[in-house]
Amino acid sequence: MTESITGRPVVARFCPSPTGNPHVGMARTALFSWAFARHNKGTFVFRIEDTDTSRDTEESYQLLIDVMHWLGLDWDQGPEVGGPNGPYRQSERLDIYADVVDKLRAAGKAYPCYCTAAELEHRRDAARRAGRPSGYDGKCRSLTPEEKAAFESEGRTFVTRFRMPDRDVSFTDLVRNEVISFGAENVQDYVLVRANGHPLYTLTNAVDDALMGITHVLRGEDLLSSTPRQIALYEAFRDIGFGDGGMPEFGHLPYVMGQGNKKLSKRDPESNLLAYRDQxxxxxxxxxxxxxLGWSIAKDRDVFSLAEMVEAFRIGDVNANPARFDIKKCQAINGDHIRMLSPEEFVKRLVPYFASARLIGDPASDEELALLTAAAPLVHERTNLLTDAVDMLRFLFVADGDFAIDDADSAKNLGEGGITTVRAAHKALGNLSSWDTESIETALRDALVEGLGLKPRLAFGPVRVAITGSRISPPLFESLELLGRDKSLARLTAVLG
Structure with missing residues (x-):
């Protein structure tokens, strides 16, 4: 059973623009569209909106592809996959748009507008002063052939505008589950094609949706105002016999809010999707x-798999109210997912980050992988980000000449008393005949807790800082075993001067 008013098999789409770095709002839109398609056993179309030659870049296009692969949001039709309605980059479909515009103009659904920017602004100012809607006033709606010829003789170029119907436009929003209406006076004739011949997204998306059989359009609330324009355009498609005659259903997702309860923008650091992968x-x-950020699987449950989301997801359950992005909760939930990984999968996920930090080779040697496999369980339960593990285990992999102790931790733990503790630890460990966790723990407890009369926290803190370079580290005794006798004693010696 599908969530569809019309009952058509579900075909949902995601169509980002390749401008700049992908952001989290984009990823949420992709996720909800993907989950909706998968829940309804439908088709998920990935399409690239790249007709803005001034802003779209090939680098950004490739980032979109890479990010979708990283997120694991697979698509049934689109770049690299193909499909029956390609190509799936709008820059490769310009002839299709031009043909549709010709048909719309021939049917009187669209017309050339010769108004200059200055003329438009002058008339808009006058409308605002008079308290009227300040959109396009229809000046060129009914030009005679002679008037058009006169404008062209002046050397004027024209944009192509769509002729909006003189009536209200209404639709049922899938997220709000209510009918939304736009008065005719508030939705004026709009531009389909710029004067330079470049089509605008209101045209290209509707054309592609019609040709690709899109049944459901889930997108951000910021695009709500364009929906009546596109609905009227779909109706015009029916009149000219273009597409399959179907009308998509629309759902507008709530804003994602950042700091200060402002809409999260591309300029906000927490919006950069690539940064989350890097972190x-x-x-x-x-x-x-x-x-x-707008949906939940159950009132008392925050952690779930993608498969569980697909099983439970219904677009009508999405909350229409804005959702605030909380980076701490995001990290905590990520930590829950890290702890759900098997030990083998945890190591597999860590390898690229250790290689990026140049702590292991790319590819890693057998010895490096063996050490990482042995060390990873020490930090698995304490890791919220994979880079946390890199920071905590760095001391095991860093070259001797690159090992450094955090200045603040050194000042706090390696004063006169700390040096006395390290000296006692060096002597106790130097006398060990067997270098294993149990022997190390026994020797240090005997020397520092029993011998010096220190509480464990004060006893082991200076040793931890001397060995790992930080007061935050994996369990000390296991760390010493993995680091080995020679490196451990050398680091203690270095602190003693």
């Missing part, structure tokens, strides 16, 4: 959190 988020952890 060590799991795609499943990040997607889990993004799903919570």
């Amino acid at each position: 060590g988020f799991l795609p499943e952890g990040l997607l889990n959190y993004l799903a919570l």
Whole structure:
């Protein structure tokens, strides 16, 4: 059973523009559209909106492809996959748009507008002063052939405008589950094609949706005002016999809010999707959190898999109210997903981050992988980001000449008393005949807790800082075993001067 008023098999789409870095709002839109299609056993179309030659870049296009692969949001039709309605980059479909515009103009559904920018602004100012809607006033709606010829003789160029019907436009929003109406006076004739011949997204998206059989359009609330324009355009398509005659259903997703309860924008640091990958988020952890920005699987449950989301997701359950992005909760949920990984999968996810930090080779050697496999369980339960593990285990992999102790931790733990503790630890460990966790723990407890009369926290803190370079580290005794006798004693010696 599908969530569809019309009952057509579900075909949902995601059509981002390749401008700049992908952002979290984009990822949430992709996630909800993908989950909707998968829940309804439908088709998910990935399409690239790249007709803005001044802003679209090939680098951004490739980033979109890479990010979708990283997130694991697979598509049934689109770049790299193909499909029956390609190509799936709008820049390769310009002839299609031009042909549709010709048909619309021939049917009187669209017309050339010769108004200059200055003329438009002058008339808009006058409308605002008179308290009237300030959109396009229809000046060129009914030009005679002679008037058109006169404008062209002046050297004027024209844009192509769509002729909006002189009536209100209404639709049922899938997220709000209510009928939304736009008065005819508030939705004026709009531009389909710029004077330079470049089509605008209101045209290209509607044309592609019609040709690709899109049944459901889930997109951001910021595009709500364009919906009546596109609905009227679909109706015009029916009149000219273009497409399959179907009308998509629309759902507008709530805003994602950032700091200060302002809409999260591309300029906000927490919006940069690539930064989350670099910081060590799991795609499943990040997607889990993004799903919570407007939807939940159950009142008392925040952590779930993508498969569970697909099973439970209904677009009517999305909350229409804005959702605030909370980076701490995002990290916590990511940590939950990290702890759900098997030990083998955890190591697999860590390898690229250790290689990026140049702590292991790319590819890693057998010895490096063996050390990482042995060390990873020490931090698995304490890791919220994969980079946390890199920071905590760095001391095991860093070259001797690159090992450094945090200045603040050194000042706090390696004063006169700390040096006395390190000296006692060096002597006790130097006398060990067997270098294993149990022997190390026994020797240090005997020397520092029993011998010096220190509480464990004060006893082991200076040793931890001397060995790992930080007061935050994996368990000390296991760390010493993995680091090995020679490196451990050398680091203690270095602190003693």
